[in-house]
Amino acid sequence: MALLHLLLEWQRHLKLELAAIHINHQLRGKESEGDQKFVKNFCEERKIPVCLEKANIRKFAKENKYSLEEAGHILRERIYQQHLKEKNFNAVATAHNLNDQAETILMHILEGTGLEGLSGIYLQKQGIIRPLLFAERREIERYAREKNIPFREDSSNKDIRFKRNKIRHKLLPYLEREFSLSKLDNFLKMGMVLQEWSSYSNRLIEAFEKKVRVGNQKATFNANDYQKQFSGVQIKLLENILQRLSGVNTKLDYNTFNGFKLWLETAKEGTKFQLYPKVLARRHDKDLVFQKIPESPVKIKLEIPSENVYYLPGSEIRFILKEVQPEKVTFTRNHSVEFIDRAKIKFPLNLRNWKNGDRFQPLGSPHTRLVSDFLTDLKIEFPQKKNVLVLEQHGEIIAIPGYRISEKFKLTDKTKKALKIELRKNE
Secondary structure: OHHHHHHHHHHHHOOOOOEEEEEEEOOOHHHHHHHHHHHHHHHHHHHOOOEEEEEOHHHHHHHHHOOHHHHHHHHHHHHHHHHHHHHHOOEEEOOOOOOHHHHEEEHHHHHHOOOHHHHHOOOOEEOOEEEOOOOHHHHHHHHHHHOOOOOOHHHHOOOOOHHHHHHHHHHHHHHHHHOOOOOOOOHHHHHHHHHHHHHHHHHHHHHHHOOOOOOOOEEEEHHHHHHHHOHHHHHHHHHOOOOOOOOOOOOHHHHHHHHHHHOOOOOOOOEEEEEOOEEEEEEEEOOEEEEEEOOOOOOOOOEEOOEEEEEOOOOEEEEEEEEEEEEHHHOOOOOOOOOHHHHHHHOOEOOOOOOOOEEOOOOOOOOOHHHHHHHHHHHOOOOHHOEEEEEEEOOOEEEEOOEEEEEHHOOOOOOOEEEEEEEEEOO
16 A cells, blocks of 8 residues: 555656556455455545456465465466556556565575575566565555555464464564664665576576477476586576476475486486476486376367356366457457457357367468368477367357467458457466
């Protein structure tokens, strides 16, 4: 609330267009709902556009074996990135402060960490900025009192069962009392120095990743070249491989990395190491091969009677059809969102797995093609290829959601209404 107040104060000078995002974590029942209502009312009174989001943190944490804090961090980042992309914002500003920085660095030290963990919270990263990272919490609270800024306290912040809260309420006061740690500036300085070093190591990672060979749900690179990198780069490379294969942003703990490193030192041809629940590493000649464990394709055959949201059975994907005005259409490289001419559509439609013999005319192509050949050209291989869906109208393929629409159903100058086709992961 203090950050929003500051941005409102400076809005005219900085020529800012502001909107607010509130994420309801659904962890505190009526209190969470009260927070959401509080933010909604505050923004509506001041005519600030507000985006109200809900994230099932507890379910996501359980399914992916994360702590609640890790799950919350991942889902918040996803929501921020989604808004940056869909709303064309320049940045998302969060109110992390100097106390948050100190707590994060101490927590990483206690868990065992590398350079990135010691870097703490980034001042700026992937469109997310932290304008208050220099300020201690007590300074922000004093500012809120002086300016009569309304705010609500999250009661879970006092629960010392959470590691961060134990550091906040037990460890930091102890360090202040016993080691005269009255100011937290050193945590900010250390974080900034290491963030700069982390940027350098990221350039090393980018250079190495150009040598990574990717295909058929696997990634391969030279084991000897990998072992020459220092451990910070090695860990980040593994995390990037896991994210690429599993689709989940993953942080390797030290024990897992150390176990992998010891295995690699003695690994013989064909031996395997399970680096992640769905990813196996194996030694093949001079290479390291990371393979996603195949999953059986989910059989889908849905009748689509109208514009609506459809949950795909046995999947974490929603299929969304929504009518929009052509002037609101924004084209991006993200093929999970596509647009077709509404006038060319007659419901009901069918959404099903593609099959051998399926043909369609890809956007921009003068001729029809086999769906199988089209996917092969995109380097879509098993098992991902088996899970590709087609949207059809009376036997004619309108689109391959997530990949391409048909040339026959594209928007034109004569289009009066568009139909938005979207594949979205459930939150």
